[in-house]
Each structure stands twice: as structure tokens, then as C-alpha cells.
Amino acid sequence: MLDGEAAFDLAFSWFVRFAVARGLRGGSVAPLPFDGGTVILFEIVGPAKEFGGEDDARRSHADRGLRLQRDFRALVVVPRVLGVFVVLLLGGCRRRGGERETRGTDPGKTPQNLHTLASSVWQLAVHIVRLALRAGNPFSDNNLMTTTAVSSPVTxxxxMLSAVDTDLLVVPWFEGEGPGAVPELDRSTSGEVARALASKEFAARPYDLFITSVTDRGWRPRRVALIGAGRRAVFGSDLARKFATAVGLNARQRWIERVAFVLRADAAGATPLNELAQAVAEGLTLSEFDAGSYKTDDPPPARPPAWTVAVSGATDDEFARASEAVARGRLLGECSNLARELANEPGNTLTPREFARRSEALAIEGGISVEILDEEQIARLGMGLLLGVARGSSEPPRVIVFRHNPPGAPAGPMLGLVGKGITFDTGGISIKAAEGMERMKDDMAGGAAVACAMRAIGLLKAPIRVVGVVPATENMPGSRALKPGDVLKSASGKTVEVINTDAEGRLVLGDGLWYARQLGATHLVDVATLTGAAVVALGKITSGLFGSQGWVDQVERVANRAGDRVWPLPLFDEYRDQIKSEIADFTNTGGRAAGSITAAMFLKEFTGGLPWAHLDIAGTAWADEAKPYLPKGPSGVAVRTLAELAFTSHDWKSEDKS
Incomplete structure (x- = not known):
């Protein structure tokens, strides 16, 4: 429909009434008005009376296009569709005109004649409409999706600093340092560095920024910026990453086209120079993400600058390793931004099926093989927990399976990554409060982290086998939704009494962990925006870490290097008592006390005694307040941790226990 027009005159509304009253054979199509500008075509897949008010058939046939909602605003489509209907109407009128004489002599044949006419006309119409939509642009919510992760070169x-070809040369500066720390900077700016330090205009506090012009005509950089790095004793890769991100965000605001970040070899301390170089490349890349991808009134953001990492005072060997590290950091930063892009998408565009499609495309680009299980395959596997959560939504669930099998890789160990993929979480029947519910579009951040980590694992060519599993669905309060008190049977055979339908993430992860084990995983990590209790305990800075002794220590070390702060929490056996059930094996929630711990205890039931770690990123997946190194919005947490973990198998211990 065109803007301002009335809805189609549904001349075939009699057909809809006939379908409901008499039932229709398969293949017929009925139009239903949705709103003033849209028509939904429902294809009849069986006699109407067999549906009995249930939506099972609609759900099971969702992928066959039974709900063909299309917005007929595209000029390339509208003329074709209207032309088809005019022809069909005229043809139908001629047929009905010729049938009037027959009706007068044999009125008993009228229903069958109408049935035949309606069936043939509408079967032909729907096929032509489908072809027209395919030939033009198939408008739907998913066509609104944009790509916000823009990449610029990183070299x-x-x-020498004077020879770096850039518009802005950025140098970290520590508290207490005088102009003699990098004397050539002061000379090139005609003493401006010394003046700013002496006047306390620049005190080198973390994230302080001082920018001045270069007056020495022999220098290629046009301006110099000092970024406050705080105390030298605490400087490391985590701070280097944050400072680089802060510099990148500031440079974009100033529309600077070329930026060089200087790594001072004398400032590396105990941190290897290549680790600092990787962190800086990650940080500069993270600054490229823009969360306002759907804004139309604001001017477009500045393109990211061309980045350079300048390694000052390094040996040839150190420079070679730093160059490799910069390329690695660039890739990991890009994958983190892709995860942020997925988590930022609205729930009406990133449905489970669209999530699966996009994840598949991202992973395949990294050389990862992907399999997407539909609802029928999920049912054959017996994933009752996932199917139970999915019952409340008209969107069918999906399980996204990633496999990285490098040539010559040993049979074990195999890393299994499992991510929560709830594309929107209303809480179900145990519905959430309206305030803040819009944020629940990011409840698939764990699944996005797994998908994008698998992409990085493939591109970086991890030496071991890795499998990723992302169970994806919506948690909605539909007429068939899961109810408190319901009992579900998991794929592992364990039964769960549902106490709170808003504790759905652990349900889908339970089936996901089981499936990762079936695929051969020997070490498990799951990541999820799981509990508000984790936010209460650790705030918005740190992710909760739970799991097996030994294996948790390994994950913690990798996470700290990757810049994903985690903190281990206990899993004492006594916490198991809080999820006991009188009717099933256990409940899906243990109450308010130790809520994040009891959620982890629930997941532990599905690990089969394998080394396992659980990352609760409920507080860290989204930044509610802007920081110098992180704007409001999705953070991309856990991507780098999961990817880097696949390169540490030489440190894994077979004796890690649950």
C-alpha cells in the first residue's frame, strides 16, 4: 500500500468467511487485513476446522512462508501486484457471469463452484505475488538491518616520530614525567609540552588529553597529542587498550583522518611489547563502533581514521612480533564490533531465524562450517527445554552449530562454546516490568560472542578443534507460553520444574551444553546475560565466573589478558539444595539468595562432569553510562576471551574437575 491510501478493498472477504465456516483444502490462500498499510497472506495448509484455535501448524510451517507479511510501498512491486489482481478479478467476474445460468438450474453446486474458483484464483495469485516480491525488493523488518562496524586500515x-606520516601523533604520558621523557616532542612544538606540564594544564591523569600543533617543518605529523596514562607501575595491556579506544573516539569526534598511536618501548615494563601492540590495535578498532545505526536526522558520524601503531625504540625482532600482534588485534577488535552490532539490533529485526542467518554468514567468512537446526530437528533431538521456552512465540527456534576442524588437529582436546541466544526476553508469563524492557534485545549477547569468537578462531587458524552451540529463541507470553509449575524434559533426560519463566536462559543453555557434549567437546565454556543477581554482586564492571577448579583459573587468566574482567564465585554443593523440586529433578530457579550461583548450579547439571566454566555477563554486556573508553551501548564482552582460549590448549590440564 502507498502512504495515505486506504487498505485494499478486500473483495474476496467472502472467501475468508467461507474458509472459516466450511474449511478449505491445502494450497488455498486467504487475505487478512493487518493494518492500514499491510496485507498478510495466510496459506491454508489444511482444513480450517482442524486447527481448533491452536497455532501448532502455523509454527511448524513458519519457514514455508505461511505468514507472508509484506509492505507494498515499493513502487517496483505495487504495479505488478495490482495488475495481477485486476486480471484475476476480471477473469473471475467472467466466470461467475457464465455460471449464473448454471446456478439457476442447479443451486446445489454453488459452494463447489466458488470453492474451485477461489482455490485456483488465489493459488495463482500467491505464486505471482511471490515472484513479484522476489523480483523487486522483498520489504520486511529484516531489510532495515544495517552494518555499523566500519573498518579502516591499521598499519x-x-x-622515527618525526617521520610518521599522520595528522595526529598520540603519545602516552605518565604522571610525574617531565618534558625530557620524550624530548623531541617538546622541541617540535616550540616548548608547548613543557609549558603544559609546568602549568598543570596537562597533569597526565588517566584519559587527560592535550593537543598542540607541530611547529617544526621537518616533522611530518601535523599535531601532537599527549594522552594521560596515570602511574607507570600499573600500565599494561588493559590500560593500553582503553587509552587507545579513548583516543580513537576523540579523534572521530574531531573528524581527524589519520591517527598514529605511539608505543614507547621504555614504557612497556613487564608487559611484552607485542601484547601492548595487540591491545592498542584492539582499542583503536573498538572505537569504530557506532550504536546509532538507525538515526536518520543526525548527520552521519565521521569515518574512522586510518590508524598507525608506531613502535618507538624497538629492535627488528620486537617490531616483527609487534606487526603480527597489530594484525591479530585488528581482527579481534573487528569481531568484537560485529558482536556489538548483533547485540544492538532491535528484536523486530533480529529474530531467531535472522540471528541464525547472520551468524552463519559471519562464521562462514572465517572458514567455519555452520549447521542450523530448525524446530523439527530440535524436536527430534529431544531439546524440551529450548522448545518449552519457544512455545510462547510465533517465531520458531533455531540452534546454530559452528565447527572448526583444522587439518591435522588432534582428536582432543575439543573446546565447546555455548552462548545464550534469546533475541528478545519479555520474561514470558512471569513478565518483566515495562521500564527498561527495551534493553532485552541484547539478551543474545552471549550467543553473539560465541558466533563472532568462532569467526575469529577460524580466521586466526586455531590449532585445536572447536565447536560452538547457540540455542536461539524469543521468550514471549503467547497463548501457548510456558507457565510456572510446568515440567519440561531436557535432551539429557533430566526433568525441570519451571518456577519462573523469566529464568529461561539457563533452560536453553542446558540443552545447548548437552549438545556440545554430544558433538565431542572435552572442555566447556558458556556465556550468557543470565542473572540480575550477578549485577547486584559485581556491578557493571566485572563478569561473574563459575565452574570447575583448574579450568576456571585458566579462563580467568585468558579473560584478564583479553580485557574482559571476571571474578570467580563459589559453587559449593550446598547451593544445590536451593533448586530441589518435589515433582522433578530440580527447579529452574533457587530464589533471590545467591541467585547467580544457583543459576550456575543449574547449568552444572548438564555438563556431564567435564571441565566447565560459566561467564555471567548480565552486567557487562551493555554500558548504561558512557566512559572515556566505552560509549553507551553494547560492549562486545567475551569475544576476545573465547577466541584467545582456543590458543591456550597447551596450558590445559586433563585433571581439571567439576
Whole structure:
């Protein structure tokens, strides 16, 4: 429909009444008005009377296009569709005109004649409409999706500072340092660095920024910026990443086209120079993400600058390793931004099926093989927990399975990554409060982390086998939704009494962990925006870490290096008592006390005694307040941790126990 027009005159509304009253054979199509500008075509897949008010058939046939909602605003489609209907109407009128004489002599044949006419006309119409929509642009919510992760080149150079070809040369500066720390900077700016330090205009506190012009005509950089790095003793890769991100965000606000970040070899301390170089490349890349992808009134954001990492005072060997690290950091930063892009998508665009489609495309680009299980395959596997959560939504669930099998990789160990993929969480029947519910579009951040980590694992060519599992669905309060008191049977055979339908993430992860084990995983990590209790305990800075002794220590070390702060929490056996059930094996929630711990205890039931770690990223997946190094919006947490973990198998211990 065109804007301002009335809805189609549904001349075939009699057909809909006939379908409901008499039933129709398969293949017929009925139009139903949805709103003033849209028509939904429902294809009849069986006699109407067999549906009995249930939506099972609609759900099971969702992928066959039974709900063909299309917005007929596209000029390329509208003329074709209207032309088809005019022809069919005229043809139908001629047929009905010729049938009037027959009706007068044999009125008993009228229903059958109408049935035949309606069936043939509408079967032909729906096929032509489908072809027209395919030939034009098939308008739907998913066509609104945009790509916000914009990449710019990142190079590494060992040139002298005066020879770095850039618009802004950024140098970290520590508290207490005088102009003699990098004397050539003060000379090139005609003493401006010394003046700013002496006047306390620049005190080198973390994230302080001082920018001045270069007056020495022999220098290629046009301006110099000092970024406050705080105390030298605490400087490391985590702070280097944050400072680089802060610099990148500031440079974009100033529309600077070329930026070089200087790594001072004298400032590396105990941190290897290549680790600092990787962190800086990650940080500069993270600054490229823009959360306002759907804004139309604001001017477009500045394109990210061309980045350079300048390694000052490094040996040839150090520079070679730093160059490789910059490329690695660039890739990990890009994958983190892709996860942020997925988590930022509205729930009406990123449905489970669309999530699966996009995840597949991202992973395949990294050389990862992907399999997407539909609702029928999920049912054959017996994933009753996932199917139970999915019952309340008209969107069918999906399980996204990623496999990385490098040539020559040993049979074990195999890393299994499992991510929560709830594309929107209303809480179900135990519905959430309206305030803040819009944020529940990011309840698939764990699944996004797994998908994008698998992409990085493939591109970086991890030496071991890795499998990823993302169970994806919506948690909605539909007429068939899960209810408190319901009992579900998991794929592992364990039964669960549902106490709170808003504790759905652990349900889908339970089936996901089981499936990762079936695929051969020997070490498990799951990541999820799981509990508000984790936010209460650790705030918005740190993710909760739970799991097996030994294996949790390994995950913690990798996470700290990757810049994903985690903190281990206990899993004492006594916490198991809080999820006991009188009717089933256990409940899906243990109450308010130790809520994040009892959620982890629930997941532990599905690990089969394998080394396992659980990351609760409920507080860290989304930034509610802007920081110098992180704007409001999705953070991309856990992507780098999961990817880097696949390169540490030489440190894994077979004796890690649950």
C-alpha cells in the first residue's frame, strides 16, 4: 500500500468467511487485513476446522512462508501486484457471469463452484505475488538491518616520530614525567609540552588529553597529542587498550583522518611489547563502533581514521612480533564490533531465524562450517527445554552449530562454546516490568560472542578443534507460553520444574551444553546475560565466573589478558539444595539468595562432569553510562576471551574437575 491510501478493498472477504465456516483444502490462500498499510497472506495448509484455535501448524510451517507479511510501498512491486489482481478479478467476474445460468438450474453446486474458483484464483495469485516480491525488493523488518562496524586500515611502523606520516601523533604520558621523557616532542612544538606540564594544564591523569600543533617543518605529523596514562607501575595491556579506544573516539569526534598511536618501548615494563601492540590495535578498532545505526536526522558520524601503531625504540625482532600482534588485534577488535552490532539490533529485526542467518554468514567468512537446526530437528533431538521456552512465540527456534576442524588437529582436546541466544526476553508469563524492557534485545549477547569468537578462531587458524552451540529463541507470553509449575524434559533426560519463566536462559543453555557434549567437546565454556543477581554482586564492571577448579583459573587468566574482567564465585554443593523440586529433578530457579550461583548450579547439571566454566555477563554486556573508553551501548564482552582460549590448549590440564 502507498502512504495515505486506504487498505485494499478486500473483495474476496467472502472467501475468508467461507474458509472459516466450511474449511478449505491445502494450497488455498486467504487475505487478512493487518493494518492500514499491510496485507498478510495466510496459506491454508489444511482444513480450517482442524486447527481448533491452536497455532501448532502455523509454527511448524513458519519457514514455508505461511505468514507472508509484506509492505507494498515499493513502487517496483505495487504495479505488478495490482495488475495481477485486476486480471484475476476480471477473469473471475467472467466466470461467475457464465455460471449464473448454471446456478439457476442447479443451486446445489454453488459452494463447489466458488470453492474451485477461489482455490485456483488465489493459488495463482500467491505464486505471482511471490515472484513479484522476489523480483523487486522483498520489504520486511529484516531489510532495515544495517552494518555499523566500519573498518579502516591499521598499519605498524618503526619510523622515527618525526617521520610518521599522520595528522595526529598520540603519545602516552605518565604522571610525574617531565618534558625530557620524550624530548623531541617538546622541541617540535616550540616548548608547548613543557609549558603544559609546568602549568598543570596537562597533569597526565588517566584519559587527560592535550593537543598542540607541530611547529617544526621537518616533522611530518601535523599535531601532537599527549594522552594521560596515570602511574607507570600499573600500565599494561588493559590500560593500553582503553587509552587507545579513548583516543580513537576523540579523534572521530574531531573528524581527524589519520591517527598514529605511539608505543614507547621504555614504557612497556613487564608487559611484552607485542601484547601492548595487540591491545592498542584492539582499542583503536573498538572505537569504530557506532550504536546509532538507525538515526536518520543526525548527520552521519565521521569515518574512522586510518590508524598507525608506531613502535618507538624497538629492535627488528620486537617490531616483527609487534606487526603480527597489530594484525591479530585488528581482527579481534573487528569481531568484537560485529558482536556489538548483533547485540544492538532491535528484536523486530533480529529474530531467531535472522540471528541464525547472520551468524552463519559471519562464521562462514572465517572458514567455519555452520549447521542450523530448525524446530523439527530440535524436536527430534529431544531439546524440551529450548522448545518449552519457544512455545510462547510465533517465531520458531533455531540452534546454530559452528565447527572448526583444522587439518591435522588432534582428536582432543575439543573446546565447546555455548552462548545464550534469546533475541528478545519479555520474561514470558512471569513478565518483566515495562521500564527498561527495551534493553532485552541484547539478551543474545552471549550467543553473539560465541558466533563472532568462532569467526575469529577460524580466521586466526586455531590449532585445536572447536565447536560452538547457540540455542536461539524469543521468550514471549503467547497463548501457548510456558507457565510456572510446568515440567519440561531436557535432551539429557533430566526433568525441570519451571518456577519462573523469566529464568529461561539457563533452560536453553542446558540443552545447548548437552549438545556440545554430544558433538565431542572435552572442555566447556558458556556465556550468557543470565542473572540480575550477578549485577547486584559485581556491578557493571566485572563478569561473574563459575565452574570447575583448574579450568576456571585458566579462563580467568585468558579473560584478564583479553580485557574482559571476571571474578570467580563459589559453587559449593550446598547451593544445590536451593533448586530441589518435589515433582522433578530440580527447579529452574533457587530464589533471590545467591541467585547467580544457583543459576550456575543449574547449568552444572548438564555438563556431564567435564571441565566447565560459566561467564555471567548480565552486567557487562551493555554500558548504561558512557566512559572515556566505552560509549553507551553494547560492549562486545567475551569475544576476545573465547577466541584467545582456543590458543591456550597447551596450558590445559586433563585433571581439571567439576
Amino acid at each position: 605498524c611502523t618503526s619510523a
